[in-house]
Amino acid sequence: MPTVEFNIGHKSYELACQEGEERLLRRAAAMLDTEARAILEQAGRMPEPRLLLLAGLMLADRMSATEDRAAAAERELNRLKANPPRIEVPVIPSGIAEAMAEIAARAEALADRAEEALES
Structure with a gap:
C-alpha cells in the first residue's frame, strides 16, 4: 500500500x-x-x-x-x-419571393445585354 x-x-x-x-x-x-x-x-x-x-x-x-x-x-x-427555446425563422411571403425572382431574372437579362453590347 x-x-x-x-x-x-x-x-x-x-x-x-x-x-x-x-x-x-x-x-x-x-x-x-x-x-x-x-x-x-x-x-x-x-x-x-x-x-x-x-x-x-x-x-x-x-x-x-x-x-x-x-x-x-x-x-x-x-x-x-x-421547454426548449423556440427559434422562429421568418417566412418570406410567396409574393415577395416571386418579386425577388423576377428582379433576379431582369438583372440577369440586363447583364446579358451589357455583355452583348461590349462584344459588339
Missing part, C-alpha cells in the same frame, strides 16, 4: 492510500493546505486540531456553494430540456 507525504499548515503528514489514489490524496491535501495557510496568515499559529477543523470547515463551505451552483445549473438544464 503506497504512502503519500504532504504538509498542511505547519505540519508534515504521511498517509497510506490505495494503489492509484496517490494523486487524489495529494490534491485533497493541497486544497486543505491552501485553506490552512490562509488561516495561519490571518490568525497566526494555532493548535493543529483547531487549524484542521477551520480549514475543513472552509473547504466544506466552498463545496456547499459549488453544490448549490451545480444544482441550479442542473435545474436550468432540465428546464431547457423540458
